Amino acid sequence: MPRHEVRNPDPSHQSRPYHAMAHSKSRTKHKAATEVTIVTDEKSTFAEAVDRYWRPVALLALASAGWVLYGEYQEEETTNARNAEWEILVTAATTGDPEELMKAAQADLAGTGVEGWAALAAVSSFAAERDYSGAMEAVAAIEASGAPLLTSLSLPIGKEGAETTIAGILKATLGSQQDQDRALGALFENAPPPEGSPVVEMDVDLGGRTLSIALALYAEQAPLHVENFLKLVGEGYYDGTKFHRIIRGFMIQGGDPNTKDPTKGVETWGQGGPEYKIDQEGGDRVHSQYVLSAAKNPNELQSSGSQFFITTGSPHHLDGIHTVFGMVIEGQAAVDELDGVAVRPPQFQGQSIPAAPVPTITSARVREQ
The missing domain is CATH 2.40.100.10 (Cyclophilin-like)
Structure with missing residues (x-):
């Protein structure tokens, strides 16, 4: 140049x-790469949603999905293949890098049935960086995965008891968090x-x-x-x-x-x-x-x-x-x-x-x- x-x-x-x-x-x-340190706001809208919904959702998912995951595992051609897929997911999740998680969801794990969970982990990482476009892209990847527990299972935790899915909850909380960030930006200036x-x-x-x-x-x-x-x-x-x-x-x-x-x-x-x-x-x-x-x-x-x-x-x-x-x-x-x-x-x-x-x-x- x-x-x-x-x-x-x-x-x-x-x-x-x-x-x-x-x-x-x-x-x-x-x-190591010098990056902007990311710290989430205490009791943000997203955090409150997680506090309120994640634990019951996780328990319900574990209770209802155990037999599903076991069945899928048994149908796998080899035990090594299934282990390799989850190893890819765990490795990507350990880095906490949303781009690596999206790579796992869209490329490494595409079509395996595990890609939706990689995209779910990416949502959290993107949200922590206030990258809402990336987070919504990850939600879209969850929906595209067709993972039943994430996209089809209806939970009575929507507004006024309306049923919604985990993907639906994520969309709502991300939108609320983004609105909150914009409001805060107007309050504090130098x-x-x-x-x-x-x-x-x-x-x-x-x-x-x-x-x-x-x-x-x-x-x-x-x-x-x-x-x-x-x-x-x-x-x-x-x-x-x-x-x-x-x-x-x-x-x-x-x-x-x-x-x-x-x-x-x-x-x-x-x-x-x-x-x-x-x-x-x-x-x-x-x-x-x-x-x-x-x-x-x-x-x-x-x-x-x-x-x-x-x-x-x-x-x-x-x-x-x-x-x-x-x-x-x-x-x-x-x-x-x-x-x-x-x-x-x-x-x-x-x-x-x-x-x-x-x-x-x-x-x-x-x-x-």
């Missing part, structure tokens, strides 16, 4: 009283960075078209992250990198140098970055729509040295977990367009990896004040 010259950050920005980066970095190598704050401009190539985004930074509230971001921008670090992870209605993630290295395969995307991390910086900034936040490995307190994400929804379950250090002040329509980029099918190592053309940052630069 074409490379543009990157101007050095405005000296006035460098003279801000940021804390020294040397006191906040640890020499930790990236070994004040924009004060006038005179540093602004980074990004040009993103999408299939030969240039999309432009401007990000104002919270230099006073998140000095370590802002100092590091400006430093990398000034070095041209982000030029040529891709937005390698897109979850529609949630966020777009970028900043991994592996994505511009032709010797690195797609399977390494999300694992790259400088060999240091940044201490988390708190405050009252929240994850409303169009904020710039730092990515980090799950279960780690420190942020990635380079990877970031821009929210396309309002994932307030990330508040206090990831550091918000900027806001989109121009180019919201460009962010929306990137949010709609198609992702690869899971059988092609897709983990919300964009399909071609992959959005690529051709230029990141500090705006002259």
Whole structure:
């Protein structure tokens, strides 16, 4: 991709009283994909539905399905074949990756009678990431599987005692959860960075078209992250990198140098970055729509040295977990367009990896004040 010259950050920005980066970095190598940590809202609509319905549904399913599963098992040509199918499901479920579960449902286990259960597990994983389009796709896969316990068994737990199926329950709770997220997004917003704050401009190539985004930074509230971001921008670090992870209605993630290295395969995307991390910086900034936040490995307190994400929804379950250090002040329509980029099918190592053309940052630069 074409490379543009990157101007050095405005000296006035460098003279801000940021804390020294040397006191906040640890020499930790990236070994796993750096991803946005997912934590579900306490007592969300989905959780309440699970609390209310899942236990009786599970007990009923176990009681009524034991003979069905045993019969299917006996009809299998060999015991090894049945064991292999469930091993595929268990392996996919252990990862917790919704894309892997969908791959199991739509490819590895297609036509086995087990695919519906893989899709059921995928619904939960997609919902945890607030990927409602993915969750509804998984519900559709459940319905397509024709698994009797999931699609035909009517349970008297609908509104006013109306009978419904597990697939029907999932549709209703997912819709309610999405509505709740939208309502929360309107309640919690950030004040924009004060006038005179540093602004980074990004040009993103999408299939030969240039999309432009401007990000104002919270230099006073998140000095370590802002100092590091400006430093990398000034070095041209982000030029040529891709937005390698897109979850529609949630966020777009970028900043991994592996994505511009032709010797690195797609399977390494999300694992790259400088060999240091940044201490988390708190405050009252929240994850409303169009904020710039730092990515980090799950279960780690420190942020990635380079990877970031821009929210396309309002994932307030990330508040206090990831550091918000900027806001989109121009180019919201460009962010929306990137949010709609198609992702690869899971059988092609897709983990919300964009399909071609992959959005690529051709230029990141500090705006002259």
